[in-house]
Amino acid sequence: MIAVSIAAGSLIIFADRSQAADRDGGAQLAAMCASCHRLDGGDGGIPTILGMSPEMLTRAMLAYRSRERPSHIMRAIALSLSDEEIATVARYLAALNRQVRP
């Protein structure tokens, strides 16, 4: 009984930590996007990536990586990120509310 609750407890801690790691990792990767894409929902020419579904963003990144969509910058970034990193940042950005800052 004790062993079971310890196991359950450590599972919860593990789940918390991995969520925190995903959030930190997502935010750190998103910081890289912020050099060109405003992360406040504003657009101003370079399209916003806030609130995009993770599937859509992942598809776009893979299209840049394969040269199907042309862009020097996005190609360099898509090639630099692993599939897992793309998934992490896509989940993170999708979770942010799209709000325009005045």
Place this chain on the structure above:
Amino acid sequence: MKSWTRREFGCLTGAMVLAGLGPRSAAGEASARVVVVGGGIGGATAAKYLAASARTIEVTLVEPKPDYTTCFFSNLYLAGLCSLESLTHGYETLAHRYGINVIHDFVTAIDPIAKTVGLRSGRILPYDRVVVAPGIAFNYDALAGYDEAATQVIPHAWNAGPQTQLLRRQLESMEDGGVFVLVAPPNPFRCPPAPYERASLVAYYFKQHKPRSRILILDAKDSFNSQDLFLDAWERHYPGMIEWLPAQFTGGIKAVDLRERSVKTASDTFKAAVANVIPPQMAGQLAQQIGLVDQSGWCPVDPITFESKLQPGIHVVGDAASAGDMPKSAFVANSQAKACAFAIVEALTGSERVSPHLFNTCYTFLSPDDAVSNAVSFKPAAGTIKIIDNFVSQVQESAETRHRAAREAQSWYAAFTRDTFG
């Protein structure tokens, strides 16, 4: 509990993006102190991402000037295409939205043993980590006849602000038919394509207002960044207007004569109506003063944390850093500053850090609606930083592609300066 109006919530969103990072605790429980020295792109970005990533870190930014004028895009100002005000950014948002303690003062000393930063006002700031981003200094010893006083007659205009205004005024008052002599520096220097972008945009200005004028580039080098793209554009937009003389042709630049407003090379003397001398460069003066500089004149750094290889606990980002293959550009300074900030947050709070992704992007204007871009990715490897991929515009691109790049560059400027200062 306060209920947020939609507008207030919107105001906070940008900060919340970053506040998602790092461990959370109630405000006022600051347990570590980071001092950032220098409020250019590297310093401002580092301060912002440190402050936003961990509420347990108290961030102080020390910068003498009340605001910062970007050197990137200042060639558009020289061509009369934008105002200097539109390139100038204050520190209010960093102070108010991110809680950064912004101090306008000069740093006179950094003591790595006592871990303190000393200011001209006499204040002493204790730190756990310090980030130094002093930018560039000019090596006036390298060019006979050109020193700091001479910059008031023949500007370098390589730090944006009064120098850029002086050069613009001289170009405006120049008579049609004059020669603009631009002296391009040896490697490495801030923003490799920029002297040639400057020649392009001054040529654009001449074409509109002083069509008989010419531009002569006296180069300390035998080749330059994106040379094929520039030579092609000069032929298309400004035929016969720009002449480039490499060092192998002139024998190198020897001296500047202020009174004659001329530049002497080993083979000849070139008289200018307006001259712009961009001197050889090295790490900013503070970096030299506190022992961060090696024999190259720049600051060697750890490729992952940007901690100085010479002074532990002191990090160096931006133009002053010697970071392997990374060129000296605003984008690089911003990219390095984020990697450095996350490494410091990890060291001070124990939070997790993803492996750094480092990039450079440059937009370069050949004319107001003809721009090129390049994008480079880098990775820390074998104690230094190596290029992984490099994508550049090609000579054969369509006018539409170039026009699109020019529009994208303008959008990029707005987003990038917001990422740094807002």
